[in-house]
Amino acid sequence: MHCVACQSAIDPGDSWCSSCGVAVRRSEPDNERRFVTILRADVVDSTGLVADLDPEEAVSRLEPALAAMRGAVRQFGGIVSKELGDGVSAVFGAPIADDNHAPLACHAAIELVRRVVGLGDPGLQVRVGLHSGHVVAYMVSSEFSKVYEIGGAAQHLAARLESAAEANQIYVSKACQELAEGHVRFEYLGGKPLRGFNQAVPVYRIVGASDLSSWRVRRARSVSRFVDRTTERALLARAVESARTSRRTVLLLGDAGIGKSRLAHEFVQELRSHGWRLIDAECSPNLQGAPFSTLKRVLLSALEMAAKDPDSPSDPRKDLGEIAQCALDAVLDLPTSNPRWSQLEPHARGRAISDASCAVIASIARRQRTILLLEDLHWIDRASDAVMATIASLQAPGLLVLLTSRPTGMPVWIARCHAEVVAMQALDDDSGLAMLADMLGPSAANDDLKNRIISHTANVPLFIEEVCRGLRDSGTLHGQWGDLALVRPRAGHSLEHPGRDRGAPRSRVAPGARHPADRGSAGTTIERRHAA
Ligand SMILES: Nc1ncnc2c1ncn2[C@@H]1O[C@H](COP(=O)(O)OP(=O)(O)OP(=O)(O)O)[C@@H](O)[C@H]1O
Ligand SMILES: [Mg+2]
Known part of the structure; x- marks a missing residue:
C-alpha cells in the first residue's frame, strides 16, 4: 500500500x-459493479441567486433546497453520494440492491421537486436528471469519514440530463424510462444534443406518478400461460378447506420475480369462480412512510366489494358504534368532527382503528366466504402493520388471508398468527421449458437457445420473461410471441446483454437474497411452518 x-x-x-x-x-477491497439509477439535482442559476450575498447568507439561502433534496432521496431509499454545494448526486439500488431502483428514483425526483416548490421561495427552482446504468461502487475511508463513491460513465449522462432540464422538470434517459414505465408517466421529448455525446440522446420528461404495483405492470406484459406450482396449489387448496371452519392465513414467501403474485392471482381467480369474495390490496414502497396507507387500501377494497356484492350489497359500517365509524373515517381520510374522537389519546385511537377494521372484515366474511389478498407485505407501513397482525389472527370462519412477501422485510407477527408459510422457489426445468414453449413457440430449432435461457435464468420466471423480451426487443428473435425464431441462429449467442440492459436480473434480486443462478437446485420445495 x-x-x-x-x-x-x-x-x-x-x-x-x-x-x-x-x-x-x-x-475497500470489495469494489462492486452495480446496475443502479443515478439522480442528479441542482438549483437553477444558483450562482446568480447568491452572487451578492455574504458566504453565510449564501449557504442559508440554498440550504432549505438542499435539505429538501436530501429528504426526498432518503424517503425513497436512495443515498446521497455527493453534495455539490447547490445540488446532490444520489444513487438508488446500492449499496443495498433493490430491483425497484428506477421507479424509486423517479418517485424521489417527483417528491424532490414537490418539496422544493413547497418551500415557497420563487427564486429556488430545481432541475433533475435520472439515468440507469452500470457503475462501480466502492467505499473510500479517510480518518474521519467513509464515503460511498460511484464511478463510471453512467453518472455523466445523469448530469447532462440535469443540465438540459427546464426549471422544476425531471429529464430521464431511455434506460431509466424503460425500467420505470408503468410506475411513472413519461413524455418523450425526442433526441437532444447533450454535451460530450456524439449523437442526439433520447430524452423523456416525467409527467407524474401512476403508482402501479410491480404485479399490475407485469400482468399487462405477461405473455406466458400459467405453468407448474402444483404442490403450492394443493397446499392452498387445503388451506381453503380448513378456512371453512376457522380463519386461515397463508404467506407466499420468495425472492423478487419468483412468481408469488402470479400464483396468488391465478388461485384467487379460481376461488372467485366458486363464489368467494375478494378483498385485495398492495403495499407500496412509495407509501411506506404514510401511516395507514395499506390499511386504507384494504378498507376501500372491502367496502367497495361489500357495496357491489351481487347477492346482497351491504355497508359493514352501519352496525358499528360512533367511535368505530370515526376510526374508519380517519383511516379513509374523511373529515371527522366528532368531539369524543378528537379527545381520544393516540393509543386509544390506534386501538379503535384496529377494532373497527377487524369488525369490517369479520362482518364481510360472515356473510360470504372471503379471501383477503395483501401483496408485498415487505413494504407495509408501520401503522397498518400492527392492524394487519390482528386481522391475520382473527377468529373468523370463512376468511382466508393470503399474503405475499419477499424474505427481507417479512413481518415478525407471521409466526404469531399460525400462518402457513409457503417458501417459493424457482420453477423446475420442465416448467421453465413449458414457459419458453409458450413464449418462443414449440419449434425444435430453438431448443439450444431454450436450454441456455434455462441455465442462465435458473428458472426464475421473471428472468425468463426478461431475457426473452430483451432478445425480441434487440431483434435477435424475430416474429410474434408464441412463434419467435432466431434471426441469426448460432451456438454462442450471448444472453448477458439483453438481461443486463433491461434491468439486470442480478440487480433485481431483493436485498440480501442470492441470485437464483447461484443456487444449486432449481426444484420446487414447500416448507410448512406452524409457529406456536
Ligand atoms: N408459474 C408461472 N407461469 C408463468 N409465468 C409466471 C409464473 N410465475 C411467474 N410468472 C411470470 O413471471 C413474472 C414475475 O412473477 P411475479 O410478478 O408473480 O413475481 P413475484 O414473486 O410476485 O415478484 P415481486 O417480489 O417482485 O412481486 C410475471 O410476469 C409472471 O406472469
Ligand atoms: Mg409480486
Whole structure:
C-alpha cells in the first residue's frame, strides 16, 4: 500500500503516512459493479441567486433546497453520494440492491421537486436528471469519514440530463424510462444534443406518478400461460378447506420475480369462480412512510366489494358504534368532527382503528366466504402493520388471508398468527421449458437457445420473461410471441446483454437474497411452518 501524496510505502494498519503526514485513504477491497439509477439535482442559476450575498447568507439561502433534496432521496431509499454545494448526486439500488431502483428514483425526483416548490421561495427552482446504468461502487475511508463513491460513465449522462432540464422538470434517459414505465408517466421529448455525446440522446420528461404495483405492470406484459406450482396449489387448496371452519392465513414467501403474485392471482381467480369474495390490496414502497396507507387500501377494497356484492350489497359500517365509524373515517381520510374522537389519546385511537377494521372484515366474511389478498407485505407501513397482525389472527370462519412477501422485510407477527408459510422457489426445468414453449413457440430449432435461457435464468420466471423480451426487443428473435425464431441462429449467442440492459436480473434480486443462478437446485420445495 502506498501514500497517495508522496508514494511512500505505508503499513496497512497506519492512519497517517510516516513520511509526509497525509491521512491514509483506503478504498475497500470489495469494489462492486452495480446496475443502479443515478439522480442528479441542482438549483437553477444558483450562482446568480447568491452572487451578492455574504458566504453565510449564501449557504442559508440554498440550504432549505438542499435539505429538501436530501429528504426526498432518503424517503425513497436512495443515498446521497455527493453534495455539490447547490445540488446532490444520489444513487438508488446500492449499496443495498433493490430491483425497484428506477421507479424509486423517479418517485424521489417527483417528491424532490414537490418539496422544493413547497418551500415557497420563487427564486429556488430545481432541475433533475435520472439515468440507469452500470457503475462501480466502492467505499473510500479517510480518518474521519467513509464515503460511498460511484464511478463510471453512467453518472455523466445523469448530469447532462440535469443540465438540459427546464426549471422544476425531471429529464430521464431511455434506460431509466424503460425500467420505470408503468410506475411513472413519461413524455418523450425526442433526441437532444447533450454535451460530450456524439449523437442526439433520447430524452423523456416525467409527467407524474401512476403508482402501479410491480404485479399490475407485469400482468399487462405477461405473455406466458400459467405453468407448474402444483404442490403450492394443493397446499392452498387445503388451506381453503380448513378456512371453512376457522380463519386461515397463508404467506407466499420468495425472492423478487419468483412468481408469488402470479400464483396468488391465478388461485384467487379460481376461488372467485366458486363464489368467494375478494378483498385485495398492495403495499407500496412509495407509501411506506404514510401511516395507514395499506390499511386504507384494504378498507376501500372491502367496502367497495361489500357495496357491489351481487347477492346482497351491504355497508359493514352501519352496525358499528360512533367511535368505530370515526376510526374508519380517519383511516379513509374523511373529515371527522366528532368531539369524543378528537379527545381520544393516540393509543386509544390506534386501538379503535384496529377494532373497527377487524369488525369490517369479520362482518364481510360472515356473510360470504372471503379471501383477503395483501401483496408485498415487505413494504407495509408501520401503522397498518400492527392492524394487519390482528386481522391475520382473527377468529373468523370463512376468511382466508393470503399474503405475499419477499424474505427481507417479512413481518415478525407471521409466526404469531399460525400462518402457513409457503417458501417459493424457482420453477423446475420442465416448467421453465413449458414457459419458453409458450413464449418462443414449440419449434425444435430453438431448443439450444431454450436450454441456455434455462441455465442462465435458473428458472426464475421473471428472468425468463426478461431475457426473452430483451432478445425480441434487440431483434435477435424475430416474429410474434408464441412463434419467435432466431434471426441469426448460432451456438454462442450471448444472453448477458439483453438481461443486463433491461434491468439486470442480478440487480433485481431483493436485498440480501442470492441470485437464483447461484443456487444449486432449481426444484420446487414447500416448507410448512406452524409457529406456536
Ligand atoms: N408459474 C408461472 N407461469 C408463468 N409465468 C409466471 C409464473 N410465475 C411467474 N410468472 C411470470 O413471471 C413474472 C414475475 O412473477 P411475479 O410478478 O408473480 O413475481 P413475484 O414473486 O410476485 O415478484 P415481486 O417480489 O417482485 O412481486 C410475471 O410476469 C409472471 O406472469
Ligand atoms: Mg409480486
